[in-house]
């Protein structure tokens with residue numbers, strides 16, 4: 697085992713003791729969570745199954761579609777190819793953690809008002825990639841948005857409205873910051 701994952705001996709139906717599971721401790725959306733998971737689990741599997749956070753989607757499950765994107769220490773990662781132990785001791789942000797006490801995040805609002813989500817399967821991953829972009833670049837160009845979302849596949853929208861939504865959200869966030877500054 698790697699990282700700080702601790703082995704959890706399990707007694708099988710046949711009475712054997714097997715070290716095939718481990719307890720992982722994660723910080724997800726600001727909450728400390730722990731779960732017993734098979735040692736081969738990915739971060740996506742840990743989020744969706746023991747922790748019940750099904751917003752991150754299991755699309756291709758091999759790093760091709762971006763539907764499983766979450767933030768790990770503010771950086772977008774493909775959680776379907778990230779071993780769960782890599783997330784121990786780090787901050788995980790999923791789409792469930794995007795809205796704040798005041799309501800939806802501006803990105804979520806913008807996806808709604810521009811019609812950037814159709815079936816919605818790709819939307820959680822795209823929101824998290826866009827959120828990661830806006831954390832490091834408050835005024836991205838259209839090309840920078842397209843580049844940041846290049847690993848997120850959408851089979852419905854044609855991407856135009858998605859890029860517009862990110863532009864709209866970036867502008868609203870800048871306006872809010874400006875209004876809040878003394």
Ligand code: FES
Nearest residue numbers: 755756757762776
């Ligand atoms: S489900 Fe992770 S990249 Fe497709």
Ligand code: FES
Nearest residue numbers: 814815850851852
């Ligand atoms: S909205 Fe359907 S895949 Fe993107």
